[in-house]
Amino acid sequence: MSQLAYLAPSSPEQAVIALSAAGARPLAGGTDLLVQLRAGRTKPDIIVDLKRVAGAIGVREEAGGFVVGAATSGAVLGEHARLSRIWPGVVEGAKLIGSTQVQGRASLGGNLCNASPAADGVPALIAARATCMIVGPNGQREAPVESIVTGPGQTSLGPGEFLLAFRLPPRPAFASDAYLRLTPRTEMDIAVAGAGVNLALDADGVVTQAHVAIGAVAPTALLVADAGAALVGSRLNEASLAAMEAAVRAACRPISDKRGTEEYRTRIAGVLARRAARIAYQRAGATL
Amino acid sequence: MSKTHVSATVNGDPVEFLAAPGMTLLDALREELNLTGSKEGCGSGDCGACSVILDGRLVCSCLVLAAEVEGRRVETIEGLAHGSELHPLQQKFLEHAALQCGVCTPGLLVAAKALLDSNPDPTESETRYWLAGNLCRCTGYDKVIRAVMDAAAELRQVRAA
Ligand SMILES: Cc1cc2nc3c(=O)[nH]c(=O)nc-3n(C[C@H](O)[C@H](O)[C@H](O)COP(=O)(O)OP(=O)(O)OC[C@H]3O[C@@H](n4cnc5c(N)ncnc54)[C@H](O)[C@@H]3O)c2cc1C
Ligand code: FES
Ligand code: FES
Numbered sequence A: 001m002s003q004l005a006y007l008a009p010s011s012p013e014q015a016v017i018a019l020s021a022a023g024a025r026p027l028a029g030g031t032d033l034l035v036q037l038r039a040g041r042t043k044p045d046i047i048v049d050l051k052r053v054a055g056a057i058g059v060r061e062e063a064g065g066f067v068v069g070a071a072t073s074g075a076v077l078g079e080h081a082r083l084s085r086i087w088p089g090v091v092e093g094a095k096l097i098g099s100t101q102v103q104g105r106a107s108l109g110g111n112l113c114n115a116s117p118a119a120d121g122v123p124a125l126i127a128a129r130a131t132c133m134i135v136g137p138n139g140q141r142e143a144p145v146e147s148i149v150t151g152p153g154q155t156s157l158g159p160g161e162f163l164l165a166f167r168l169p170p171r172p173a174f175a176s177d178a179y180l181r182l183t184p185r186t187e188m189d190i191a192v193a194g195a196g197v198n199l200a201l202d203a204d205g206v207v208t209q210a211h212v213a214i215g216a217v218a219p220t221a222l223l224v225a226d227a228g229a230a231l232v233g234s235r236l237n238e239a240s241l242a243a244m245e246a247a248v249r250a251a252c253r254p255i256s257d258k259r260g261t262e263e264y265r266t267r268i269a270g271v272l273a274r275r276a277a278r279i280a281y282q283r284a285g286a287t288l
Numbered sequence B: 001m002s003k004t005h006v007s008a009t010v011n012g013d014p015v016e017f018l019a020a021p022g023m024t025l026l027d028a029l030r031e032e033l034n035l036t037g038s039k040e041g042c043g044s045g046d047c048g049a050c051s052v053i054l055d056g057r058l059v060c061s062c063l064v065l066a067a068e069v070e071g072r073r074v075e076t077i078e079g080l081a082h083g084s085e086l087h088p089l090q091q092k093f094l095e096h097a098a099l100q101c102g103v104c105t106p107g108l109l110v111a112a113k114a115l116l117d118s119n120p121d122p123t124e125s126e127t128r129y130w131l132a133g134n135l136c137r138c139t140g141y142d143k144v145i146r147a148v149m150d151a152a153a154e155l156r157q158v159r160a161a
Helices: A012-019 A033-038 A074-079 A081-086 A088-095 A108-113 A122-127 A225-231 A238-251 A262-283 B025-032 B088-095 B105-118 B124-133 B142-160
Strands: A005-007 A024-027 A046-049 A059-062 A065-069 A131-136 A139-144 A149-151 A162-168 A175-182 A193-201 A207-215 B004-010 B013-019 B051-054 B057-060 B073-075
Touching: A012 A024, A012 A046, A012 A131, A012 A162, A024 A033, A065 A081, A074 A081, A074 A088, A081 A088, A088 A122, A088 A175, A088 A193, A088 A262, A108 A122, A108 A162, A122 A175, A122 A193, A122 A207, A175 A262, A193 A262, A207 A225, A207 A238, A207 A262, A225 A238, A238 A262, B013 B025, B025 B051, B051 B105, B057 B105, B088 B105, B088 B142, B105 B124, B105 B142, B124 B142
Parallel strands: A005 A046, A024 A046, B004 B073
Antiparallel strands: A059 A065, A065 A162, A131 A139, A131 A162, A175 A193, A193 A207, B004 B013, B051 B057, B051 B073
């Protein structure tokens, strides 16, 4: 730690320059990074604090959707009434991260870029079809959330690149989402499995768009296209739910560990996806 | 690598100190500012003994770099009492015997203050969830919860009067 420098740039351009140096690492809330630093599991030379970078903190509405600063804390997201009403699943994923203290700091950008397979904020973002606004030496680019994590602890971000914000697309009428996870304890635990479901319905309650993403059951969170497709055209009848669940289970490639066996995780992922679909359906304005 | 000069406000007072590279806010409070009320139970964000309020948000000071608080406002356990007059939360912790060894107590008091600042009338279940990041090996939590609920009631009365 004796070589560690700390920089707090105020513009995205300054942040890119700082992050382009060898051994530079971005810092958002530090609830993963500082734990790893203190345990000696990571040894950066320069910490680049993103929290003072313009656009990295805060929530704004733009072009009918939302732009959520990548370093915005879970506490701020949870207090944002309109975001919570329009994207309840995305917000409940963020709010499930850690204790009140952790919520005061933990960000969705950090949750994604830490690249844990069990990150609670990620499945709902993927199901929302959110994109990442990435800034780097070659300017700005935009990429789907599911393209960022390539394996445990690994991301597709290039040298000097960081996530400035997430973009959540405009919502049609009768649309909502939900995220559910299973943990052995109700608080302060790591997900055994998680599922995010995002639905849009027509005025008769028929599903017109459905996206299902699962976490903690593969090396990265997964968008399960077949699972979403199984719900489209239905009113979440038993046959469509069963087909969705089967698609979720077929996509699972979990590990066995002290939190659950492969078989258990696979089964639970299906159950969580089914329950999250029902919640999203109800929130979207229809009753079962 | 040289130390970083940091100016911040701690419990309402302007402070300045030098932060060694990688130094946490918890270490800066304890070692540079001699505010040893905040405790290190785990150093990994799990126990809450190091809880402080940073710009109005409850955080674990073990997971904040000292250099991050440049220009920020920090409230610690030392700011809770007014001179020799205890804060109602402190008084109720004593009355309800909500502490034994006391290592978790500063963190619990700061966390409880942050709760009552934002929600003067919390339910018991809201209080339990809010304090879930504060571990206590001694009390079994029940007395802590009763003390916080009682302090909340008293503070509401004071405010109404
Ligand atoms: C007590 C405790 C409980 C926890 N509980 C949960 C839980 O229930 N569920 C869960 O999913 N996680 C949990 N976590 C893990 C952690 O809190 C989350 O992953 C959190 O979202 C990380 O966000 P952060 O802002 O603190 O990230 P940081 O620690 O600041 O960063 C994490 C990683 O991402 C990189 N990074 C951060 N921001 C960016 C960016 N904008 N662009 C590029 N790279 C970036 C950093 O370099 C670092 O590698 C817990 C942690 C603790 C300490
Ligand atoms: S010492 Fe900070 S949470 Fe335990
Ligand atoms: S009183 Fe001993 S840990 Fe809480």
